[in-house]
Structure formats: structure tokens, C-alpha cells
Amino acid sequence: MEKKKLTIEYELHSRSKSIIWQLISTGEGLSRWMADDVKDNNGTLTVTWGSPMGEKEVRYAHVLEREKNRVFRFRWSEDDDNEDCYVELRVEHDALTDTYLLVVTDFVEPDDVDSMTHIWNHDREKLLRRTGV
Numbered sequence: 193m194e195k196k197k198l199t200i201e202y203e204l205h206s207r208s209k210s211i212i213w214q215l216i217s218t219g220e221g222l223s224r225w226m227a228d229d230v231k232d233n234n235g236t237l238t239v240t241w242g243s244p245m246g247e248k249e250v251r252y253a254h255v256l257e258r259e260k261n262r263v264f265r266f267r268w269s270e271d272d273d274n275e276d277c278y279v280e281l282r283v284e285h286d287a288l289t290d291t292y293l294l295v296v297t298d299f300v301e302p303d304d305v306d307s308m309t310h311i312w313n314h315d316r317e318k319l320l321r322r323t324g325v
Contacts (some may be wrong), residue, residue: 193301193302194203194284194300194302195274195276195277195296195299195300195301195302196281196300196302196305197299198291198296198297198298198299198300198305198307198309198312199294199295199296199297200295200296200312200313201293201294201296202290202293202294202295202296203286203289203315204291204292204293204294204295204323205320205325206292206324206325207290208224209261209283209285209292210246210261211325212261212283212292212294212325213260214231215242215319215323215325216264216281216283216294217258217260217264217281218232219231219237220231222239224318224319224322224323225315225316225318225319225322225323226315227240227241228240228241228242230242231283235254235255236252236253236255237253237254237266238250238252239251239252239253239254239256244260246261251266251269251270251282252268252269252270253266253269254266254267254272254312255270256278257280258260259260261283262283263280263281263282263283264280264281264282265278265279265280265281266279267270267277267279271299276299278297278299279296279297279298279299279306280295280296280298281294281295281296282294282295282296283295283323284296288308294316296312298312
């Protein structure tokens with residue numbers, strides 16, 4: 193089944209592009225909101241969810257693009273054979289409101305659109321709670 197493109201835009205509460213960039217493009221930053229632990233080993237991400245003493249889910253991804261202060265794109269290893277699938281975290285500036293936006297693009301199974309939207313919304317709430325961004 194072909195995956196569906198999901199794009200969600202969030203207004204951020206920071207005027208510092210460098211702070212936003214650190215939170216969306218580094219293992220340490222992503223560990224604060226997207227997963228429990230993210231390690232970046234020369235462009236290979238190891239992403240872990242779960243408690244240290246409990247069950248864990250581990251997924252791997254390959255960094256496709258990292259353009260400073262602009263875009264961070266990676267592909268989950270299970271999608272390696274599908275060049276059209278990726279996750280992209282893009283920073284955009286809205287000149288009208290003078291705010292930064294986080295534009296998330298993800299490719300999901302058609303039946304998973306609602307659940308993935310919920311997960312991204314939850315992650316966005318964690319980003320705001322833990323960092324104020």
C-alpha cells in the first residue's frame with residue numbers, strides 16, 4: 193500500500209532560529225521531545241522510545257539532508273527501498289507575524305493518518321512543555 197503524505201505546521205514560541213535548529217536536528221534536541229533517546233552516529237539515527245527498565249521500541253533512520261537552520265530530513269530504515277518516504281522537519285519564518293514555524297512532513301499508511309497526527313501533536317506539546325519553544 194502506498195503511503196500518504198502528511199504535513200502539519202506548528203507555530204513556535206521562539207525567535208531564536210539557532211535554538212529551534214538544535215532542537216530539531218540533533219540527537220540531544222530530538223531526545224527532549226520526539227523520542228526518549230536519539231543518537232546520531234555519522235548520519236545514522238538510533239531512535240528509542242520507552243523507559244530504561246521497561247519495554248523499548250528502537251528504530252533506525254538515515255539522515256538525508258541537514259541544511260543548517262532550515263531543514264532536517266531522514267528516512268526510517270524500513271523505508272529504505274522507497275525514496276518517496278521520509279520525515280522532514282523544516283523551519284520557516286512567517287514575515288507577517290514575525291514568528292517561526294515548524295513544518296513536519298511524514299509519510300504514513302493511509303489508515304494511520306489520524307494516529308500519526310495525534311502523535312505529532314503530542315510531540316509538539318512535549319516540545320512546548322519541556323523547552324518553551
